[in-house]
Amino acid sequence: MLLYILKRIVSAISVVIVTLVASFALFFLAPTDPAGVICGPRCTPTRLADIEQSLNLDEPPLEQIGSYMKGLVVGRDFTSGGVTQHCDAPCMGYSYTLGQPVTKLLKQAFPVTLSIVLGGAVVYLSVGILAGTIAAQRRGTTLDKVTVGTTLVVNSFPYFVLALLVALYATFLPQTGYHSFLDNPLLWASGLVAAWLTLGLANAAAYTRYSRASMIESLGQDFVRTARSKGVPHRRVVYRHGLRAALTPVATIFGIDLAFQLTNAIFTESIFGLPGLGMLTLRAFAQYDLPTLLGSVFVGSVALVLMNLLVDIAYTFLDPRVRLG
Amino acid sequence: MTDQTTRAPQTVARAARAKRANEEPYLEVSDLHVQFPTADGLVRAVQGLSYSLPLGRTLAIVGESGSGKSVSSMAVLGLHDAKTARISGSIKVGGREITGLSERALESYRGVDAAMIFQDPQSSLHPYFTVGDQIMEAYRTHRRVSKRAAKARAVEMLDRVGIPNPRRRVDNYPHEFSGGMRQRAMIAMALVNDPKLLIADEPTTALDVTVQAQILDLITDLQRDFGSAVVFITHDLGVVAEIADDILVMYAGSAIEQGPVEKVLGTPLHPYSWGLLESVPALTGEPAPLHPIPGTPPSLLAVPSGCAFHPRCEFRDRVPQDRCRTLKPDLLARTADPGHTSRCHLHEPDQVFQTDISPRLP
Known part of the structure; x- marks a missing residue:
């Protein structure tokens, strides 16, 4: 098991490196001009060259990748205008436009996104699994049809439309902005509740359908019939025998979804004004802010490979037949 | 307890x-x-x-x-x-x-x-x-x-x-x-x-x-x-x-033969039971070709009229007046033994078994 995890971590690292190199390549292949953006409309060639030099943009791209990777692992020094500044590992450089270390920006933005995504997950897992289980048990009834219909309607709305609708009409929800959980948990929760409901309800639709399908399959299994033949009460048959088996596939989807939501919380963040990873990335895009972009790519790819690993490890607890190795 | x-x-x-x-x-x-x-x-x-x-x-x-x-x-x-x-x-x-x-x-x-x-x-x-x-x-x-x-x-x-x-x-x-x-x-x-x-x-x-x-x-x-x-x-x-101890042979949702095991396997009274016996391969002696029951089991959505087995039965012509097709036989004792019942119109099925089926069995 430990050896397996080690192997997986090694392969995860290589995935992250490939992702970073690919992002670098894409950035330099695209017609980007970060120095020009910083320099502004009244730019002189000397000033442009100065800026390029201070951002290390004058170096060949391969060298830039090299020093970036070095910074990630052991840290690096930046020289700008004769002043040398040391950037500790993991160093992701300085934002071109904000002048702050990317690591610091990510450290501020990540907890916001994580709070949104985890809180939303609590909502959609509980609503989705409960609704899916109930619908599966009453398969074919009006209640089941209404449930499935509702999920289809909710799912056919683009996510940002749903979020806008909540923002426009659910004005009774607190709008206190983001506060750190460590400073004030109550204020933290009240600032996030609208985002949680939006993310939660939109995804609850999909999770209702996953759970319903998984539950219908599991309730048709022979072991459910065995449980009934033992005289096990109906409720216990459904929840202990049926749901237990139905949750494994749902857990797989959840792990992957969680990783994607961490990198795709942009709509939720911008509509509810929460300064998370999505907002940071969007701003970096608009301003050709390569270090910040790379930083969020890094966080996203780490989240993805980490969630994949966690799902696989969770499987050994969910399903005793699974042995990693 | x-x-x-x-x-x-x-x-x-x-x-x-x-x-x-x-x-x-x-x-x-x-x-x-x-x-x-x-x-x-x-x-x-x-x-x-x-x-x-x-x-x-x-x-x-x-x-x-x-x-x-x-x-x-x-x-x-x-x-x-x-x-x-x-x-x-x-x-x-x-x-x-x-x-x-x-x-x-x-x-x-x-x-x-x-x-x-x-x-x-x-x-x-x-x-x-x-x-x-x-x-x-x-x-x-x-x-x-x-x-x-x-x-x-x-x-x-x-x-x-x-x-x-x-x-x-x-x-x-x-x-x-x-x-x-x-x-x-x-x-x-x-x-x-x-x-x-x-x-x-x-x-x-x-x-x-x-x-x-x-x-x-x-x-x-x-x-x-x-x-x-x-x-x-x-x-x-x-x-x-x-x-x-006892056997109940079912076909298309009904019992077609019932009785103590030695009776039903020894002298079966229903053509379907005969077919089952003939489908058992012999483990000793000369390998002989199996004699499978022709056709396939009926759909339970449309069970055949009369005796459900009649479309596959090679003896239906021995029953007069096309009764196999029109009348569902009752589960009755067909021989002197009251404990052994069968759902078949055939007259003296034990005799038919002895003369037609028994020689074919391994």
Whole structure:
């Protein structure tokens, strides 16, 4: 098991490196001009060259990748205008436009996104699994049809439309902005509740359908019939025998979804004004802010490979037949 | 209720009950109909099935897939969903009417008075719970006992069904058991509450031949010890000869022949039973070509008129006035023996068997 995890971590690292190199390549292949953006409309060639030099943009791209990777692992020094500044590992450089270390920006933005995504997950897992289980048990009834219909309607709305609708009409929800959980948990929760409901309800639709399908399959299994033949009460048959088996596939989807939501919380963040990873990335895009972009790519790819690993490890607890190795 | 100290006298009581076997039936099915309304029409899975079974005896229900043998036995355990199945007729277990019981009443009946072993122990055991867990659950569902007592009982049952090292094995998951051990565990689970009726639905079909024999021996042993009534569903006539006292042959949802095993296998009275016998390969002597029953089993959506078997029957022309096609025969004694009944219009079927079929058998 430990050896397996080690192997997986090694392969995860290589995935992250490939992702970073690919992002670098894409950035330099695209017609980007970060120095020009910083320099502004009244730019002189000397000033442009100065800026390029201070951002290390004058170096060949391969060298830039090299020093970036070095910074990630052991840290690096930046020289700008004769002043040398040391950037500790993991160093992701300085934002071109904000002048702050990317690591610091990510450290501020990540907890916001994580709070949104985890809180939303609590909502959609509980609503989705409960609704899916109930619908599966009453398969074919009006209640089941209404449930499935509702999920289809909710799912056919683009996510940002749903979020806008909540923002426009659910004005009774607190709008206190983001506060750190460590400073004030109550204020933290009240600032996030609208985002949680939006993310939660939109995804609850999909999770209702996953759970319903998984539950219908599991309730048709022979072991459910065995449980009934033992005289096990109906409720216990459904929840202990049926749901237990139905949750494994749902857990797989959840792990992957969680990783994607961490990198795709942009709509939720911008509509509810929460300064998370999505907002940071969007701003970096608009301003050709390569270090910040790379930083969020890094966080996203780490989240993805980490969630994949966690799902696989969770499987050994969910399903005793699974042995990693 | 039951613990180690009271077990011995109980077994004696069972043996005494088994002696009274022939007097009163423990399981009595009369005119059972099971139908499933579907989008394609009404599936008539069981049509007017009647049989009775005293304690201490084994009844084999034989027939092809779709003949209604499993469906009728699931009805005995009340396992059909009231929303999808229409059940009429009567099923009495130990004098108590089972049809029409509430789900709650059925829950306290299942596993206590009657228990079931299924065909595929691999899929019938829950893959996420240990074998011991599943046996304990069956026990604790019906008794207020501590987990420790239930576990001791699970170990005892595993030991009883011949699982080596039961104290350690009780904590294994089903996938850590072999196929034969899984079926043994299923049997242990079914018997944990001392049910007086055991229904075994093709319990050896999914197992290796050598393991099959062991499981059959185990079931016969346990039946002898517990004096229970056993319904054994199978399509393997070799198995029937080995373990059954009585046979019920089913075709298209009806019993077509019924009687003591030596009578039905010795002098079968129905052309379908003849076909089954002719389909058994000979293990000794010259290899001879098998003589399969022509055609396929009928759809239960549209059961043939008259005798359901007539489209496949090579003897239907011997019955005058096309009666096989128009009139469903009754299940009656067709020979001097009143205990051996058959649903066939043929005149003197025992003679036909002797002259036409017997020479063809290996």
